[in-house]
Amino acid sequence: MLIDVNAYLGWWPFGLVAEPTARQLVRVLAASGIDRAAVSHLGAVFAPEPMTANRRLFTACRRERSLAPVPIVNPLLADWREQLAECAAAGVRAVRLVPNYHNYRLKSRRLDPFMAATEAAGLRVVLSARLEDERHRYFALRIKPVAAAEIGAFLARFPRHHVLCTALTLNEVVELAPAHANFSADLSYAEHMAFADQLRGKVALARLMFGSLAPMISARAQAAKLAATSFTPAERRQIGERNARAFFRL
């Protein structure tokens, strides 16, 4: 069983693959050995208000039970309480923040009531550090990734929240881990021939999860990441399944 905590529906305008239907995404993931996925909708990254795309996400996930919706919300919009309320009513377990695409900083004071409200609603927070490699992305995009230092300050400010940070690089995970126990990280951007050895001892395995960034990134290739490592089969199960189950209460 492999659970992907970083997958998407919707159209990624800077890539080469067509927008998949939910059924197609499930097929691609299944063909790659991925049984379940926490999915966000890319339409909510780019739209001025995210809920239209999130509603499409809810509908799609109701049809495909292996997809768990993680709506993308924008806490800087005046309707953030309504966004959260609608997400909670849809039965989601977590919401995703994309601060660099929604044009706010994690130090914004507006996040204080937002984070309190997620806690009150029993919602987990997933934070996207990046959605693509800034070194070679399309020239029209000038969005910087969320800096590790900014994420560190955010984690320190909200110590009662355990945040899942997706698409951190290996160095960023290792940099943040000693000072901040209240985050988990997916492995979508963490890659090195010996990355298991580099993480072992620095980050508790209970804080690592599998993420693919599919369909923008090849799910089959990402799924191979855990296989050829020094992680034991039990550790792979923990990273590939159990930690995600616990975080998303799947």
Next chain:
Amino acid sequence: MRVIDVHTHPVMFKAGLKPAEVRWLVAHGRSLGITRMVGLGDVLLHGRNFTAEQIVEVNDDSARVQRLAPDYFRFFCFLNPRLGERAVMREVERCVERHGFIGLKLEICNNARDACMRPVMQAARRWRLPVLQHSWSQTNLRQRSFHTDPADTALLARRHPDVAIIMAHLTGCGVRGVLEARGLPNLYVDTSGGLPEAGLVEFAVEHLGAERVLHGSDLPFRSAGVAIERIKGAKLTPAQQRMILHDNAARLLNLG
């Protein structure tokens, strides 16, 4: 399916030189179906402006690994073109004739469009060696004074049509890199580097033909298994996959 990985760094920052490390890497590669690895040297060991002595150090380290597993590793000779014609020719001759290296590797000492590339290409011609040029889109990096953009690698191939050139890092070169490489039969693209972006291998095959795409991982920075599954998971025919994963490199580098 047999695999030749044309873009590996078995030694990186001096790690990988010990016999046990070499044995581990060979076993690791074989477990993934990799029958041969092309090593490119410890190319970041001394920053980006290597002295002649430092170049020799890197190539001698490569030779040491090759001697430990000669049936598995074949290395390219790492060069700093800015050291000039005499130093370049001397090092290529030493690496080819003493160590049996099979290609030339260029990193970020200079841009591939620079005049200092002329002796490198003369050496490639004289010893019939392919040239693997590190390439990465400079649209966002803006380091073009020393860092080669795919357009620069294409220019190099255009200037030297009788030399086989490998444009490294398909993901870093992207769509623009593939389009730059069109119409240049002596220019190959390797699939190493960056996350396995969906659809890009297929795009390269569509525009260049499968015969000009070579499988590479860029290990240890990247996982060899991930790189292989990127090809196996691409929407290509089994014949195209076989060409990319093995046959093209076997033919170009004479690695049967």
